[in-house]
Amino acid sequence: MIAEKAVLGSMLKENYLITESGLAVSQFANPVHKMIFQSMKELRASGKAVDFVTLLTTFSPQDLGGANYVKDLTNYAHIEKFDDHVGAMLDVWREREKQNVLQIAGQENWPIDRVMSELDALMDNRVSDHANIFDLLMDVYEDPFTEKGIEEGAPSGIGKLDEMTNGFQDGELVILAARPSMGKSDVMLHIAKNAGWEGRLPIVFSLEMSDTSLRDRLLASTGRFSRIRMRDPYSLFSDSQKGNWVKTIGRVAETNIQFFDRSRQTVAEMRMKVRKMIHEFPEMKPVILIDYLTLIHSEDQVANKHLQVSQITKDLKGMAREFNCPVITLAQLSRAVEQRHDKRPLMSDLRESGSIEEDADIIVFLYRDAYYSKDEKDNVLELIVSKNRNGPVGTAYAAYNKFTGEVVGIGADSERAIS
Template identity: 30%
Template structure:
């Protein structure tokens, strides 16, 4: 009896020694310090914008303050206690802790913007830990409460999915890697190129001569496709994106991951054209019907039936279009990361580079600095996600002043950083566009010469590789169908049937 009594007494003491509950990890001081730093110097937003979101804050009021401040900074406006006051005049939760005066206290107790990133990392890491606790709680709850007919494997897969998603959000960088690991990857790439049809180490773009010159679109490359308006930049980019998406083929590895065998999932950021216009172009190209006739409804019943068949075939195409205008480079990167995490990613297309915007700080320093930030960001994104990034770019008007209108690297508009950051710079050039604007008077010797020249170059386009880090430069001849905005391989004269005059 005495032993039993002592045991009960010990157990009671142990229970008393154990806290009634454990609170989730958070740090209100870090949240206050970061918000204060932002309100004092809006540049702090740029240091944490790529990883910190409102939902990472533990205190809901702090999350709303951060979101409102970030919205103002993103719009190029000042975020301060005075400008934020209008957002929180009727916020009951903020009123309970002092109202607008609380915003002033945050700014008044701020330390320095230098530590903003560290505060942001602390808040982010604690949010990840809270999410980990939630996942763990869900795992325990599901294991207890799941119906008997639910297989344990299903519960394990759900747990793995949640943990994988959490692990992806917490990546800051890869750090150092041994040379042996990099060497192994290089050999694997060479082996894949050897085994693949056509001997390509990258993703095929669907145009034989371009693939031969570049070895396909290489992972982690920034590819600049430049040209003057009406040269066909968007058409070529759309053709390539469609080909990559159409050829997408993946197999499941023994570890459950998907291994891409060919093609890839494509993210197309269309800052100039709407998603509907882009889809119409692709539909026109595949159905062989002019996009102008499709838009105007001037098609026959047979052509409409053909459009329906082609559209049904393209329903499952892994081509994702984001036609949001005025995207910042940070927003584009965030959306690309999310798509890769959720579905995978094989190619990013940006149409076009000059329509992207940089940070508020770079914008204030001038367009050249802003474009430099954009190209550096695109190159960093290509390396981070390990996919080719194809960005279209306008050329300066100095091309029009020359007799030979073929573009050069010096014609890249607004910043030398485009040439510097790019792994490949390719120019689209159609001499037909310029020559048809120089038509002489009819029935003159000049007109006959002009007509002969037009017959020679009609339907021809050039892709000029002006820079390539891992391959040769040179000019590639292509066929271009303007009515369908479609680029195709150009059949060499040697391979055409014999003609008899």
């Protein structure tokens, strides 16, 4: 029953979890907990706040286990572990329902296919994934005869890349991979701010850099300020740069980017934070960006790194589908790249490449020839789309300024950007 108390306590602290959880009253075992959850749902449906006071003044305290019992629930609350507690609660519910099914099946002599069907249905307890082909076909019946725009995903701000992907699509897991110092974080921020300017809600999980460092990078790339000068704008900025400062701050503010910069975050913790942001900004579709994959903390305490990464990528793909939004994750490449004459990355260069390649919908490698040639005039950044589940592969080109972090898309046929 502790899991049920933790679920109810978390709901008292964060009311949006009452509806977001997708739970039914029948899935609680304790009769008092059933009454509390039903009362919460009724208050929530009426638009009222759900807390200790409203529960006890709207409903009979005796039916809810008494004032002390309701008040004590908040001591069990753990928002970041909410999904785990829901999972534990549902495991108990499934076992209870399984025993009921088997008992009734024995009494009524059900055929084996009905028993299997009922048991399978227990796994589908929070949202239905059933779709009738008839309904699916009706959705597209008029498509050849009715003009409608193509739904574009979250933009990258790099023209050729957006052509190949039609923007990053809802439910997709996107991997941006490169060796260190290729510009991964700057490309991530470029995508975040362009998505924000197009009305999306960029949610950035930075497991390595602080939120202030990312803020400064955004200001530098947007205002075209040298990062060296950004260390002391008062002394090092020119008058024109100081004049552009307030305008740049206003432009960056329009991105509405949300940062979470605590290290060693798990996917479960990220889900809870995304859910809260969606509740706070219900009118905006999120885009989730994570820096970076192997810094995500695994909840599975197994020594095998490959198994950990495999589970994390599956969880990230599940998160993309759960929130129906793109999840864009940065990844490091192995040192094998450095051993080849052509140092453009390959799929095999991905660390723990098997699981990443399997779960990702899009894999984009970043490559700058200037990193190896040391040619200061060469500012071309290649974005090599090596996997695209729903579109073509190929290479997009951008001009990259390593001093400001600015990324600007250039023509697909250009071999070198114009300085």
